[in-house]
Amino acid sequence: MRVLVTGGAGFIGSAVTRVLLEEHHDVTVLDNLSKGFRTLVPEGARFIEGDLRNEAQLPAWLRGHDAVIHMAAFIEVARSVTEPLVFAENNIINSVRLLQAMQRAGVGKIVFSSSATVYGTPQNLPIRETDPLGVQSNPYGASKVSTEAFVATYNQLYDMDALILRYFNPYGPNELHEPETHAIPNFIRAAIEKRPIPLYWGGEIVRDFIFVDDLARAHTAVLGLRGLQYFNVGSETGTKIIDVVREIFDVVGYETPIDNLGERAGDVPATYAWSEKIAAATGWRAQVPLRDGLARTVDWFRQRLINQ
Ligand SMILES: NC(=O)c1ccc[n+]([C@@H]2O[C@H](COP(=O)([O-])OP(=O)(O)OC[C@H]3O[C@@H](n4cnc5c(N)ncnc54)[C@H](O)[C@@H]3O)[C@@H](O)[C@H]2O)c1
Numbered sequence: 001m002r003v004l005v006t007g008g009a010g011f012i013g014s015a016v017t018r019v020l021l022e023e024h025h026d027v028t029v030l031d032n033l034s035k036g037f038r039t040l041v042p043e044g045a046r047f048i049e050g051d052l053r054n055e056a057q058l059p060a061w062l063r064g065h066d067a068v069i070h071m072a073a074f075i076e077v078a079r080s081v082t083e084p085l086v087f088a089e090n091n092i093i094n095s096v097r098l099l100q101a102m103q104r105a106g107v108g109k110i111v112f113s114s115s116a117t118v119y120g121t122p123q124n125l126p127i128r129e130t131d132p133l134g135v136q137s138n139p140y141g142a143s144k145v146s147t148e149a150f151v152a153t154y155n156q157l158y159d160m161d162a163l164i165l166r167y168f169n170p171y172g173p174n175e176l177h178e179p180e181t182h183a184i185p186n187f188i189r190a191a192i193e194k195r196p197i198p199l200y201w202g203g204e205i206v207r208d209f210i211f212v213d214d215l216a217r218a219h220t221a222v223l224g225l226r227g228l229q230y231f232n233v234g235s236e237t238g239t240k241i242i243d244v245v246r247e248i249f250d251v252v253g254y255e256t257p258i259d260n261l262g263e264r265a266g267d268v269p270a271t272y273a274w275s276e277k278i279a280a281a282t283g284w285r286a287q288v289p290l291r292d293g294l295a296r297t298v299d300w301f302r303q304r305l306i307n308q
Contacts, residue, residue: 028045073091138266
């Protein structure tokens with residue numbers, strides 16, 4: 001398939017691009033490099049340095065592709081609280097620009113990067129796709145709910161195939177967000193540099209960590225599907241954050257002190273996925289156990305710190 005990946009120079013988009021190329025798809029990456037890196041775009045992919053805001057160019061960039069995997073967005077929750085308009089513009093409005101241009105360019109399929117955040121505070125665990133969407137405590141979450149709604153509307157209006165992937169907590173090599181607000185890269189960096197581990201809630205909250213290579217494979221798994229479909233993409237295992245810290249200590253072979261940061265507003269106490277729907281539809285399942293994924297991520301951060 002000829003696939004255009006928005007945000008393909010980012011953490012997850014570059015992994016998705018690599019898997020697409022391995023599976024012999026023809027890939028174009030569209031990224032404005034506001035947060036991504038040219039060096040992360042795998043060799044073999046066409047690269048367009050461009051912005052989704054560019055309504056005039058979008059149809060020309062899109063023409064000739066069979067599908068779009070739409071990952072370009074701003075992801076930093078705290079910044080979304082202080083700059084809601086920036087998030088509404090880049091995450092929602094630019095997604096609508098993309099959908100409109102796809103429709104005009106005759107691209108009939110989108111895979112959209114959504115998030116488990118759309119469920120808010122879940123009523124039941126594990127979370128199923130049929131569970132209700134929750135109230136959002138920040139504009140980032142609101143941008144994911146809104147964009148899901150626009151993607152679904154394009155399915156209704158123009159019969160666009162719309163595969164919505166709700167990621168749980170991705171982690172792995174190449175996570176280079178600045179600032180980094182995610183737990184695993186911050187823990188690993190602190191452990192390698194022998195600094196205290198910054199920990200909220202005493203590490204008692206529970207998350208479902210999904211290794212980035214597993215997550216990337218979910219995108220190619222759904223490419224052949226039709227219609228409007230929603231899928232949770234998780235490992236189906238809830239892990240306490242303190243247990244992740246213990247595993248990282250085990251991988252590096254020593255412990256560093258814990259910096260207890262107390263409670264943090266807006267954090268949901270526990271989330272983990274029921275992912276049997278995507279398994280039944282495509283055969284996809286998470287394969288990399290947390291311990292192996294952490295070891296691979298520690299290796300990658302070590303190499304990076306040595307080479308800096
Ligand atoms: N990382 C997570 O924990 C997580 C969890 C759930 C969902 N997601 C979603 O997955 C997607 C990818 O996340 P990531 O962690 O790889 O983030 P990332 O910041 O590493 O990648 C996003 C990429 O999009 C590009 N981009 C942003 N705005 C753009 C624009 N207007 N035009 C062109 N390119 C633009 C950036 O330069 C960057 O390369 C996002 O949509 C995010 O909301 C991420």
